[in-house]
Amino acid sequence: MPTIKPFDLSLIEEAYKIEQQSHLFPWPKNIFESNFGLRYANFVIFKQNNLAGFCICQTVVDEATLFNIAISPEMQRKGLGELLLSHLINELETVGIKTLWLEVRKSNKNAIKLYEKMGFATVTQRVDYYPTHNGREDALVMAFSISF
Numbered sequence: 001m002p003t004i005k006p007f008d009l010s011l012i013e014e015a016y017k018i019e020q021q022s023h024l025f026p027w028p029k030n031i032f033e034s035n036f037g038l039r040y041a042n043f044v045i046f047k048q049n050n051l052a053g054f055c056i057c058q059t060v061v062d063e064a065t066l067f068n069i070a071i072s073p074e075m076q077r078k079g080l081g082e083l084l085l086s087h088l089i090n091e092l093e094t095v096g097i098k099t100l101w102l103e104v105r106k107s108n109k110n111a112i113k114l115y116e117k118m119g120f121a122t123v124t125q126r127v128d129y130y131p132t133h134n135g136r137e138d139a140l141v142m143a144f145s146i147s148f
Contacts, residue, residue, distance in 0.1 A: 002080055004087045007042035007054055015044065015054045022070035024105075025131050035067060041091055045071075045084045052080050055088050057100075064092050066102040081114055089118075093146050100146060103139040105130050112140065120144045 007015070012033060020026045036042060041057045041064065053071035057064050066088070071081045092100060103126065104111050120142040128136035 002052065002083055003046045004043055004084060005046070007036070007044045007056070009036060011044055011051060011054075014051045018051065018053060018070050018072045019068070021073050024133075027068065032068075041088060041095075043084060043088060043091070045080050045087075047075060047078075047080065053084055055084055057088055057092070059092070059095070059097055062096055062098045064097045064100045066100060077110075081111075082118065085114070085118060089144065089146060096147075098145065098147050100144040102142050103129065104142060106138040106140055112142075115142050115144075118144065 016029055016032055019032055026032075035056045035058070039059050041059055042055065044054045045052050051072070052075040053069070055066060055070075056068040057066045066085075069081065069085065071084070089100060100120075102115070102120070104115065106112075106125070121144075122140050123143050124141045126139040126141060129139035130137045
């Protein structure tokens with residue numbers, strides 16, 4: 001059974017390797033390391049004692065933004081992303097967060113399918129938001145209502 005824990009800074013090197021393997025354009029390491037503190041709800045997921053993924057989420061008043069979520073490529077499509085995101089939503093609810101926001105590449109069909117399955121709705125689109133190897137790509141802005 002997978003285990004989810006708060007993202008401890010001692011795991012940053014291992015998590016950054018997953019960041020580099022999982023994203024077309026990974027965050028620079030200094031940005032990755034700067035997303036911790038009081039207003040963050042960051043978690044890691046382990047499978048068989050191996051770090052399998054992470055999420056980085058910032059909270060402001062009663063809203064939160066999922067800045068980054070990644071599952072190691074060899075661990076993808078096993079339900080770990082859904083478990084991690086469900087855990088995050090439950091934790092956010094306990095501290096009074098009402099809405100969770102995220103942005104996703106329009107071409108990331110697997111992630112969009114997961115988000116929609118979990119109840120996220122597309123709110124708008126950001127044109128040319130993400131870099132690609134041949135230009136720019138739109139982002140979908142999605143929201144999940146945690147509580148009313």
